[in-house]
Amino acid sequence: xxxxxxxxxxxxxxxxxxxxxxxxxxxxxxxxxxxxxxxxxxxxxxxxxxxxxxxxxxxxxxxxxxxxxxxxxxxxxxxxxxxxxxxxxxxxxxxxxxxxxxxxxxxxxxxxxxxxxxxxxxxxxxxxx
Amino acid sequence: xxxxxxxxxxxxxxxxxxxxxxxxxxxxxxxxxxxxxxxxxxxxxxxxxxxxxxxxxxxxxxxxxxxxxxxxxxxxxxxxxxxxxxxxxxxxxxxxxxxxxxxxxxxxxxxxxxxxxxxxxxxxxxxxxxxxxxxxxxxxxxxxxxxxxxxxxxxxxxxxxxxxxxxxxxxxxxxxxxxxxxxxxxxxxxxxxxxxxxxxxxxxxxxxxxxxxxxxxxxxxxxxxxxxxxxxxxxxxxxxxxxxxxxx
Amino acid sequence: xxxxxxxxxxxxxxxxxxxxxxxxxxxxxxxxxxxxxxxxxxxxxxxxxxxxxxxxxxxxxxxxxxxxxxxxxxxxxxxxxxxxxxxxxxxxxxxxxxxxxxxxxxxxxxxxxxxxxxx
Numbered sequence: 317x318x319x320x321x322x323x324x325x326x327x328x329x330x331x332x333x334x335x336x337x338x339x340x341x342x343x344x345x346x347x348x349x350x351x352x353x354x355x356x357x358x359x360x361x362x363x364x365x366x367x368x369x370x371x372x373x374x375x376x377x378x379x380x381x382x383x384x385x386x387x388x389x390x391x392x393x394x395x396x397x398x399x400x401x402x403x404x405x406x407x408x409x410x411x412x413x414x415x416x417x418x419x420x421x422x423x424x425x426x427x428x429x430x431x432x433x434x435x436x437x438x439x440x441x442x443x444x445x
Numbered sequence: 446x447x448x449x450x451x452x453x454x455x456x457x458x459x460x461x462x463x464x465x466x467x468x469x470x471x472x473x474x475x476x477x478x479x480x481x482x483x484x485x486x487x488x489x490x491x492x493x494x495x496x497x498x499x500x501x502x503x504x505x506x507x508x509x510x511x512x513x514x515x516x517x518x519x520x521x522x523x524x525x526x527x528x529x530x531x532x533x534x535x536x537x538x539x540x541x542x543x544x545x546x547x548x549x550x551x552x553x554x555x556x557x558x559x560x561x562x563x564x565x566x567x568x569x570x571x572x573x574x575x576x577x578x579x580x581x582x583x584x585x586x587x588x589x590x591x592x593x594x595x596x597x598x599x600x601x602x603x604x605x606x607x608x609x610x611x612x613x614x615x616x617x618x619x620x621x622x623x624x625x626x627x628x629x630x631x632x633x634x635x636x637x638x639x640x641x642x643x644x645x646x647x648x649x650x651x652x653x654x655x656x657x658x659x660x661x662x663x664x665x666x667x668x669x670x671x672x673x674x675x676x677x678x679x680x681x682x683x684x685x686x687x688x689x690x691x692x693x
Numbered sequence: 694x695x696x697x698x699x700x701x702x703x704x705x706x707x708x709x710x711x712x713x714x715x716x717x718x719x720x721x722x723x724x725x726x727x728x729x730x731x732x733x734x735x736x737x738x739x740x741x742x743x744x745x746x747x748x749x750x751x752x753x754x755x756x757x758x759x760x761x762x763x764x765x766x767x768x769x770x771x772x773x774x775x776x777x778x779x780x781x782x783x784x785x786x787x788x789x790x791x792x793x794x795x796x797x798x799x800x801x802x803x804x805x806x807x808x809x810x811x812x
Contacts, residue, residue, distance in 0.1 A: 324540035324548065325454055325462045327509065328604060328774050333537055334512035338651040339601070346762060353755045353794075361805055367735070368812050373728040401714065404707055410649045411704065413672075416665055418654045605765040645696040646765075675697050 337425035345403040348396045356393040363390075395436050402428050447471055447526050449485065451492060452534040454541050462541065469531075471522065478525065478533070479506055479518040493544040501658060504593030508545050509534040514595035514656040536598035538607065551607040552594045552614070559611060559619035559637075564630040580626040587621035587666065589659050590614060596653035596663050602646040609642035613653035613663030616644060620666040623673070635673055644670055699757060706754035713747040741809050748805050752798045759794045763787050 335343075366376040380387045406428050409415055415424045447469045454462035467485055479496055486492045494517070495505040501519035508517055511525050511532050525531060539547040565574065597603045597612035611619065619638065622628050638644050644667060653663040724730055734740060765771065767787035773780025 324456070324542065326540055326774060327452065327462075327535045327537045327547075329534075332512055332532070332534060333509065333599075336652065336655050338649065338655075342648055342650045343601075346758075349755075349758050350762065353759065357751065357755075357801065361801060361808070364735075364805070365808055365812075367728070367731055368808065370728050373731075401711065405711070407649065408704065408707065411671075413668055416649075416668055417662065418651060421649070421651050602765070605768065605771050607770075639695050639697065641694065641696040641699050643696070645700055671700075675700060 337422045341403055341406070341425045341428065345400060345407065348400040348403070351393075351396050352400050356397045359390065359393055391440070395432075395439075398435065399432050402432050446529065447481070447522065448530050449481065450530070450532040451485075451544070452541075453492075453544055455491070455543060464532075475521050475523045477518050478510055478515075478520045478522055478531070481522055481531070482517060482533070491544075493546050495546055502591060504591035507536055507593040507595045507598070507658075509537060514599045516593060516595070516658045519658060536594055538598050538604035539594075547594075547598075549594060552592075552597055552612070555597075555607070555611045555615040556592065556618060559615050559622075560634065561615075561618050561622065563622065563625065563628050564633075565627055566629055574627045576626055583624045583626065584621060586661055587617060587624060590617055590621075590661060591659060593658060595656045595658060596661075599652040599656045601650060601652070602648065606642060606646060610646035611638070611643045613647075613667065616647070616670060617661060617663040617666045620670050623670065635670070638670060639674055644674065647671075702753060703757045706750040706757075709750045710747060710754060713743060713750075716743075744809055745806055748802055752802050756795065756798055760791065763790050 363376065366372045380390060406415070406424050409424070410421065415421050449467040449469050450464050451467065452462055453459070453465045467489075469481055469485065477499075479499055482492065482494055482496075494508065496518065497503040497505045499518045501516050504516070506517040507514060509532075510517065510520055511530075512534075513525075514536060515525075517533075522531065533545060535541050535545045535547045539549065539551065542548050592614060594614060596617075597607075597614045600610075600613055602610045603612040616638075619634060623631050623634050628634075647664070647667045649664060651664055654661075654665075657663070720734060724734075764787070767783055767790055769780040769783045772783040772786070
């Protein structure tokens with residue numbers, strides 16, 4: 317089998333394949349999961365550790381307030397986490413056969429992304445306040 | 446004038462595949478992509494592709510048309526060549542034999558694996574095994590598959606594991622036999638699909654549903670198989686079939 | 694393990710994690726967070742127990758997810774699309790990848806448990 321693959325080319329150029337909404341949601345769900353495990357999770361553990369004593373809590377709060385890089389990084393990491401949760405929830409609904417036809421799945425895909433964008437902007441302004 | 450870009454590869458002369466441009470003058474009526482290919486082949490006889498029935502029932506001419514899998518013989522050029530550009534590539538993920546012809550061996554292997562034939566151990570009746578109209582209805586949306594491979598070759602899970610993940614086409618057929626009230630080996634069929642790869646690599650990407658030229662829904666069939674694997678609920682069909690009859 | 698049990702593990706851990714995040718999230722949303730407020734909340738036995746349980750649930754969920762990703766991309770076939778040399782090393786890469794994320798998962802669990810119960 318693998319001999320055949322080595323001898324013959326394969327059309328696997330992803331840039332040349334049209335991916336509908338559901339497929340894009342699926343791959344971004346996977347990418348967000350990877351990001352959450354390798355970045356958001358350790359970040360959360362670090363923040364938890366910093367929040368154990370008053371002095372470290374104050375210094376990390378100061379960092380968030382003063383460093384736009386760090387605060388953006390934290391905000392972004394939790395946004396990606398939210399994305400994984402929302403697309404994961406859509407996945408769970410499809411597991412119990414809700415939204416299994418093509419039209420419904422494309423609509424739920426658009427809905428989840430829009431909802432995520434709206435909540436992200438909402439949180440951004442909420443933090444400013 | 447349509448600019449047609451075709452994937453070319455001749456194993457005897459080419460080290461790598463390449464894209465070849467053709468300029469195609471559209472006739473005064475709309476035509477199917479297959480007719481466009483046939484006309485181009487008149488001037489360049491080396492262009493290779495499979496085709497047979499030219500009416501969307503044999504499944505030979507599945508290919509990637511402007512990035513989406515479909516049957517060339519029932520895809521009107523006007524529908525796909527928006528902006529007067531048409532790009533034809535072989536079905537994704539399968540080894541290319543030549544130009545638009547792919548090696549379907551792995552696809553057929555998965556089809557064979559799910560035992561696409563009726564299995565009934567009860568003694569055969571004098572004439573045929575009876576099936577009520579309502580039981581026959583259960584096969585609608587399943588029996589019509591022409592094994593064109595558009596769905597499986599549009600599925601990323603199938604691209605990465607064509608030997609382990611059975612794929613939408615073969616899973617649809619697996620369910621076709623599970624749902625058939627005349628088949629008695631439902632438990633065996635389900636057991637052979639119970640490993641982590643055969644069915645469970647389906648993540649609901651839904652490319653299969655969006656490309657099927659017969660309008661079938663493999664994702665739904667896979668959902669039914671999953672339900673049966675995950676719970677002990679079996680359809681009435683199976684309980685009735687094991688009583689030796691086919692009527693409900 | 695059967696496909697069904699892995700499927701259930703993934704969904705069950707997902708639901709548990711979701712409930713926990715909703716609970717924790719609503720705490721952050723409906724309270725003015727200061728060091729004092731957080732200390733009181735996070736030193737409660739309820740918080741410590743739930744969080745420890747959820748860390749285990751997160752790790753199980755992550756391991757299943759990361760295993761799935763590895764068995765899709767770090768294979769002779771998929772890496773073979775890029776180059777046949779890469780494809781021949783695929784199984785080794787996958788094993789190394791699996792050792793890495795399992796070790797990382799165990800480490801993160803131990804660190805978090807330590808932070809929760811011993812500081």
